[in-house]
Each structure stands twice: as structure tokens, then as C-alpha cells.
Amino acid sequence: MKSIQENKLDNPVWNSLSEIHKGFVIDYKGTKFYNPDYCPFGGFINSQSTLDASDQYAVSAENFFIVGEKPQIANSLKIVKELVCLQMIIYNKIELSINEDIVELTQEHNDQLVHLVNLVQPGYFKNKTASLGNYHGIFKENQLVAITGERMRMNDFTEVSAIITHPDHTGKGYAKQLIAHCVNNIFSENKTPYLHVVESNIGAIALYEKLGFVTRRKMSFWNISKNQ
Numbered sequence: 059m060k061s062i063q064e065n066k067l068d069n070p071v072w073n074s075l076s077e078i079h080k081g082f083v084i085d086y087k088g089t090k091f092y093n094p095d096y097c098p099f100g101g102f103i104n105s106q107s108t109l110d111a112s113d114q115y116a117v118s119a120e121n122f123f124i125v126g127e128k129p130q131i132a133n134s135l136k137i138v139k140e141l142v143c144l145q146m147i148i149y150n151k152i153e154l155s156i157n158e159d160i161v162e163l164t165q166e167h168n169d170q171l172v173h174l175v176n177l178v179q180p181g182y183f184k185n186k187t188a189s190l191g192n193y194h195g196i197f198k199e200n201q202l203v204a205i206t207g208e209r210m211r212m213n214d215f216t217e218v219s220a221i222i223t224h225p226d227h228t229g230k231g232y233a234k235q236l237i238a239h240c241v242n243n244i245f246s247e248n249k250t251p252y253l254h255v256v257e258s259n260i261g262a263i264a265l266y267e268k269l270g271f272v273t274r275r276k277m278s279f280w281n282i283s284k285n286q
Contacts, residue, residue, distance in 0.1 A: 063214045067145060067252060067274065070217065071101030071125045074210040079190065086111035089129075094119035096186045097209065099279075101125050112282060121181065121283045128278070134285055141279040143254040144263060146271040151245050152238040154269070158231075160239050163193040163205070170202040171195070178222045191216065194239055196232050204232035206240045216244045218253040221262070237269060254279075 066073040075083040075090040084091045088107025091100035098119050102108050108129035115122060116135055123141075131137065163171055168188055175183035191208025204227060209219035218240050223233050244251040254277055255262050263273075 064147075064250075064274075066212055067147070067215060069101050069103065069126055070145075070210050070212075070215075070252075070277075071099045072103060073101075073212050074217075075101070077213045078211040082190070084115065086114065089124075091115050091119075091122070094122065095184055096190055097184065098122035098182070099125055099210075100129075102127075102129065105130055116282075116284055121281070123279045123281055125277065125279050129280055129282075131282060135282050136285040138281040138283050141281060142257050143277045143279060144257050144273045145252060145254055145275050145277040146263075146266050147250065147252040147274045148241060148269070148271045149250065150270060151242050152269050154234065154238040156235045156239060158196050158235050160194050160236065161197060163188065163195050163202075163207075167195065167202065171205060174202055174205060174224060175220050175222050178225065179220075183220060187220075191219075192240070192243065193220070194236055196236065198227065203227040204236055206233070206236035208240065208244070212249075214249055215252055216247070216249045218244070218251050221253070234265060234269060237266075241269075 072090050082093050082096050084093060086107055088104030089100055089102040089111035109132055112129060112135055113132035171188055171193060172183060172185055191211055193205060193207035195202050195205040204223040205220055207220045208216050210217040221233055221237060241251045
């Protein structure tokens with residue numbers, strides 16, 4: 059069942075940094091960014107504000123993303139690419155038997171966590187990203203081989219993120235069990251889970267749809283770096 063608050067998902071970074079994650083915000087009055095130690099994302103309600111905001115943020119983040127509509131950026135910067143994602147949402151708990159031992163990840167696992175994400179999906183995950191939400195993993199022979207966690211968080215919505223399996227351990231059902239575990243935990247907090255997936259990632263989209271996610275809209279992640 060759709061929530062009347064669902065329009066907040068149209069601007070997920072801004073609303074996360076205005077609600078649950080306001081402690082991580084760098085606020086440029088019209089554009090809000092996460093502290094780059096945690097997440098290289100920004101969002102805005104005033105596109106004119108992104109001109110100065112992006113220039114100032116680039117001092118501490120050489121490569122970052124603005125999420126949503128196309129931002130205005132300073133001449134010192136360039137848009138490297140527009141990453142078009144599907145924003146998918148799920149409205150019901152996932153009924154799935156979990157036969158793997160799912161471990162709640164803590165600070166002692168952080169090095170393995172950061173390594174695994176950047177091995178498979180470099181560019182997003184920072185040393186403190188795991189502080190944004192709950193992360194869970196599956197270990198085999200003391201090696202972290204699959205993870206799923208939470209990134210952007212609002213009062214009513216939590217983003218499922220870092221759905222990663224080590225290339226040597228794919229095809230074993232780890233991802234769907236971790237997603238189910240994460241999604242059901244979010245529902246138990248009376249929040250609605252959602253996620254972002256690159257629109258060309260057909261395999262992942264098929265898995266998410268099978269688990270009950272539906273596409274809500276497309277969402278652009280504008281990758282910005284210094285113009286060298």
C-alpha cells in the first residue's frame with residue numbers, strides 16, 4: 059500500500075539529510091551533501107544553489123554524485139556521466155526461507171566490508187559508510203563473501219544498498235537471503251524499503267522483482283569530478 063509520504067523518495071538525499079541522517083549533513087542552503095567520509099552524495103531543492111555548493115564540496119570530495127534532476131555546476135567541475143537507475147520499492151515482507159548464517163557486521167568487520175564492496179562496485183563505499191545503517195553478511199571459511207546493508211534513511215523509508223556478492227560465490231542464493239533479511243528488518247521498524255539499481259543491470263532487476271520490488275521511477279545519479 060502506497061504511503062502519502064512516498065513523494066519524499068523523489069528527492070532521497072535531501073530528505074534523508076533532513077530527517078534521520080541530518081547528523082551527516084553539509085548544508086549549503088538549497089543543496090545538501092553527505093559528509094564525504096560517509097557517502098559522496100548530494101541533493102537539492104534549488105538548482106541554482108548547486109553551482110556554489112558543488113564547487114565548495116569538491117574541495118573535500120574529488121569525485122561525487124548529485125542525485126535527482128540535472129544540477130548546475132561550476133566551470134571547475136565536469137559531469138563525468140549520468141548514471142540512470144531504477145528506484146524500486148517493496149510493500150510487503152519477503153516470504154523466504156533463510157538457510158545461511160547471517161551475521162550482523164560491526165566495526166571489526168569494516169575492512170573486509172569496504173574491500174568487498176570496492177572490489178565489486180568501486181566508487182560509492184567509503185570507510186564510514188557502514189555507520190549510516192545496519193549491515194549484514196555471510197561468511198565462508200572466515201571470509202566475508204556476501205553483504206547487504208542500509209544507506210539513505212528517512213523517517214518512513216530506508217534504502218537497501220550494497221547488495222554485493224564476491225565473484226567467486228555468486229549463484230548460491232546469498233543475495234536473495236540477505237535482501238530478505240534486510241527488507242524484513244526494515245519493515246519491523248515500520249519503515250518501507252526501497253533501492254536503486256542501474257537500469258542496465260537486468261539480472262539484479264529480475265531478482266528484485268522476483269522478491270517483490272516494483273519500479274517506482276527512474277532516478278539519475280550525476281557523477282561529478284574536478285575538470286582537469
